Amino acid sequence: MTNIDDILNKEHLDYEDIVMLLSIEDKNDMQKVFDKALSVKANAIGRFVYLRGLIELSNICRKNCLYCGIRRDNYKAIRYTLFHDEVMESVRLTEKFGFGSIVIQSGELLGDTFIETLESYIKEIHQKYPELLITLSCGEQTPEVYKRWFDAGAHRYLLRIESSDEELYYSIHPKDENHSFKARMQALTDLRNTGYQVGTGVMIGLPNQTIEHLAKDLIFFRDFDVDMIGMGPFIEHSETPLYEKRNLLWSLEKRFNVSLLMIAILRIMMPTINIAASTALESLDNQGRRKAILAGANVVMPNVTPLYKKKNYKLYENKPGIHLNPWESLKSIHDSIENCGEHICYHNPGIPKHFRDRTNSI
């Protein structure tokens, strides 16, 4: 039988290798995978961490994903949309803190008002802070909208597929015209064709999800040739339909450990992409993001949304840091990453080497 060391010495991990690595439960063997991933990262892109200022623009969403705390039918969610001045103040703080890029995230909203408003924000930010790279995470839109926002100055887009398995996807989304697996896949291709640096990701530890599903997710990322990944443990929210299936969930410890393994294995498979240390990891372990960085992640997204609004952007429960103002969010991240051999790169957008190589850009 192949042992862990043999697998970690391979040039190319196949499906069976990935399943075996994801199945590791022994702490020492897990550490071998994390160490290998850290060494791959160090050799390929250096031990650098890039910060993105996260602005949660609006928690209004037209969709009804069965796991999400701000889904359309959660009438208990207190809805908000940031005003223009709140957005610009968040951007100003991002630039002042030297983060290098911002992420504007919102529920999925269609319609001219949202599209035009966001387009005007992107133009204003791009004009005032040309060195700040703008990332969007605003759900599925048409190719024309992706192009408008790209032309306005946004050059990165995050759109998580949540699972690359169609059946599992439909077990966590309603089966209706608003939630289409094929449309989600097409959206990733549209984003790629528009010229964005494209990011996606999955949740780890969903009801009925298996290690085999997750191994196929990793292979999907490689086959699609993604530039960026954000993935983290599934954490249930009591005001969602999926909460009824909480008896099917893995333990929190297993969800955390498999999430770290997913990050580490992906780093080994795709050495030059950007991998985020998700906030959800910190919900399960107060050193979660630091551990993810030491398992191969290289991006962290401190929240710069105004304190009085961000407590209402709750995709899952026990979201960490909702009582921290932007400065405290940064300090908490800085303190947790410092002194572990990593260097935080301020004033650097952290464009993935993978994207530069893929597009032959500088």
Ligand code: SF4
């Ligand atoms: S996961 Fe995203 S698209 Fe789905 S309901 Fe939540 S905010 Fe909306």
